[in-house]
Amino acid sequence: MKIAILGSRGIPAVIGGFETFSEEVGTRLAARGHEITVYCESTLYPKPRKKEYRGVRLVYIPAAKSKSFEALSYDFLCIFHSLFHKYDLLYMLADNTAVLLTLAKIFGKKIVINTDGVEWLRSKWPWYGKLFIKFNEWMATKLTHHLIVDSREMGTYYEKRYARKTTYITNGAERIESKNPEKVEALGLKPGRYCTVICRLEPENNIETIIKEFKKTDDDVRLTIASPHEAHFQYILAKS
Numbered sequence: 001m002k003i004a005i006l007g008s009r010g011i012p013a014v015i016g017g018f019e020t021f022s023e024e025v026g027t028r029l030a031a032r033g034h035e036i037t038v039y040c041e042s043t044l045y046p047k048p049r050k051k052e053y054r055g056v057r058l059v060y061i062p063a064a065k066s067k068s069f070e071a072l073s074y075d076f077l078c079i080f081h082s083l084f085h086k087y088d089l090l091y092m093l094a095d096n097t098a099v100l101l102t103l104a105k106i107f108g109k110k111i112v113i114n115t116d117g118v119e120w121l122r123s124k125w126p127w128y129g130k131l132f133i134k135f136n137e138w139m140a141t142k143l144t145h146h147l148i149v150d151s152r153e154m155g156t157y158y159e160k161r162y163a164r165k166t167t168y169i170t171n172g173a174e175r176i177e178s179k180n181p182e183k184v185e186a187l188g189l190k191p192g193r194y195c196t197v198i199c200r201l202e203p204e205n206n207i208e209t210i211i212k213e214f215k216k217t218d219d220d221v222r223l224t225i226a227s228p229h230e231a232h233f234q235y236i237l238a239k240s
Contacts (some may be wrong), residue, residue: 001034001035001088002034002035002037002085002086002087002088002089003029003034003035003036003037003088003090003091003198004036004037004038004039004082004085004087004089004090004091005022005025005026005036005037005038005039005091005093006024006039006075006078006079006082006090006092006093007075007078007089007092007093007097007114008021008022008038008039008042008093009021009040009041009044009074010022010038010039010040010041010045010056010058010060011027011038011053011056012039012053012153012211014044017043018093018094018114018116021093021114021171022038022093023038023053026037026038026056027053027054027055028177028223029054030054030056030159031055033052034068035057036055036056036059037056037058037059037077037085037087038053038056038057038059039059039061039081039082040058040060040061040192040233041061041062041063041074042060042061042062042063043062043063045060045163049101050167055227059078059081061074061077061078061081062074063077066070067068071096071218072097072100076097076100079100079101079104080103081101082104082109083104083109084105086108087109088108089110089111089112090104090109090111090112090143091112091114092112092113092114093116094111094113094114094115094116094119094134095113095115095116095119095136095137095139095140096116096119096136096142097136098113098136098137098139098140099135099136099139099142101113101139101143101144102139102143104143105143105237110145111143111144111145111147112144112145112146112147112148113140113143113144113147113148114148114150115140115149115150115154115158115166117154117204118137118154118157119133119137120137120215122132122136122204122212123202123203123204124202131142131223138161138162141158141164143160146167147164147165147166147167148166148167148168148169149166149167149168149169150168150170150171151165151168151170152168154166155168178191181185187224188222189222189224193220193222194219194222194223194224194233195214195222195223195224196224196225196226197210197223197224197225197233198222198225198226199225199227200227200239201225201227207225210225211223211225
């Protein structure tokens with residue numbers, strides 16, 4: 001099966017969850033014999049660029065140098081490029097620009113969208129941005145053959161709001177053993193005696209609630225919070 005994965009900024013993953021998703025799912029499907037293509041934002045990958053990564057074909061697409069139109073322009077060019085290739089399936093990550101898939105629908109492409117939470121509720125968006133994202137959420141329910149959710153609550157949300165059935169596929173992670181435990185110990189932590197939350201420091205991720213509830217526990221462990229910020233990680237120790 002020929003599958004194109006769109007909506008991530010590329011692999012090998014250098015930022016974000018959907019990039020890790022693209023790498024993990026793409027390479028695993030390729031190992032099973034499928035022909036997988038992942039679209040990559042060219043500005044993130046300096047030349048010389050790889051044409052293939054672990055059996056996955058890579059296609060590099062530019063994006064507008066504008067914070068407001070970067071994602072929109074990038075997704076549009078990725079979708080437009082995909083129209084001229086015989087993919088059996090377009091797998092779109094997030095529905096923030098779902099309206100752009102209208103053209104793919106007209107061309108008879110089979111579309112699957114993997115949702116990413118209720119994005120229009122995030123406080124970072126101005127009113128017009130929320131309106132646009134909310135419209136795209138609705139469009140996603142109309143354009144896609146299958147709507148994927150990674151939490152059961154999101155499935156309930158789409159069913160109640162749009163009377164739309166979804167497919168629940170949870171995300172996972174592989175256990176990684178540290179090769180340099182001394183870096184953890186330098187932070188005052190002991191291997192196996194701390195919990196970690198990795199996310200952006202945004203109100204919607206409820207960091208304050210996590211810290212508050214963690215402080216109520218009796219476990220003799222520490223809580224660490226890691227947030228990517230300008231290619232660095234900030235570590236906050238919430239409990240000693």
